[in-house]
Amino acid sequence: MDTKTLCLAVLSQGDRSGYEIKKTFEEGPFSHIQEIGFSSIYPALARLLDDGLASVTAHAQEGRPDKKVYSLTSKGRMALLDALDAPTGPDRVRSDFTFRMLFAHLLSPRALEELIDERLDELKSQIAQIETCIETTQQDAGGAFVSGFGLAVLRAKADYIEDHRYELVGAALLGARAVAE
Numbered sequence: 001m002d003t004k005t006l007c008l009a010v011l012s013q014g015d016r017s018g019y020e021i022k023k024t025f026e027e028g029p030f031s032h033i034q035e036i037g038f039s040s041i042y043p044a045l046a047r048l049l050d051d052g053l054a055s056v057t058a059h060a061q062e063g064r065p066d067k068k069v070y071s072l073t074s075k076g077r078m079a080l081l082d083a084l085d086a087p088t089g090p091d092r093v094r095s096d097f098t099f100r101m102l103f104a105h106l107l108s109p110r111a112l113e114e115l116i117d118e119r120l121d122e123l124k125s126q127i128a129q130i131e132t133c134i135e136t137t138q139q140d141a142g143g144a145f146v147s148g149f150g151l152a153v154l155r156a157k158a159d160y161i162e163d164h165r166y167e168l169v170g171a172a173l174l175g176a177r178a179v180a181e
Contacts, residue, residue, distance in 0.1 A: 001083075003044035004053075006036050008080040011054060011072040018042055018068065033146060045070055053079050101168065109172040116165050123158040127151060 001009075010021045010030070018041050025036045048054035053076035058066035072080070097119050104112055134147050 003040045005083040015071045104168045127154050
């Protein structure tokens with residue numbers, strides 16, 4: 001999804017500043033499914049304004065620059081619906097952890113254990129965050145689906161890592177032993 005469409009999606013849920021849009025992708029409901037760079041938000045918002053897909057209102061703040069709050073226009077809502085109707089591309093998995101596991105044979109057993117433990121802790125934290133969100137917020141059917149899907153994926157990752165970690169660590173131990181001999 002391009003940044004313009006992601007901004008339209010957030011604005012469809014209510015008026016937001018650029019900072020609030022960024023927070024939605026950092027710790028809000030989109031944090032586990034899409035990534036957006038802060039440096040790309042404002043250029044995308046400028047294009048939305050130029051194309052008449054969003055409007056902006058400046059709110060005065062004492063001792064600080066005006067806060068710009070963006071709103072979706074009816075034309076913007078139609079553009080979002082058009083984007084949602086377009087065919088979806090394949091999901092992409094980009095993971096520093098997975099990349100490192102591809103080269104696990106080059107790591108010491110201790111470093112490998114630490115990486116795996118860190119990843120499991122991170123996954124458990126993400127699972128707890130989504131579970132808290134489910135417990136504390138009212139979700140529509142789409143939100144419930146995405147939360148449930150996210151939980152299923154994160155739990156599957158954690159289970160797979162737990163079930164297969166010792167294959168990697170065992171291979172690393174054998175490799176370390178061979179080097180020592």
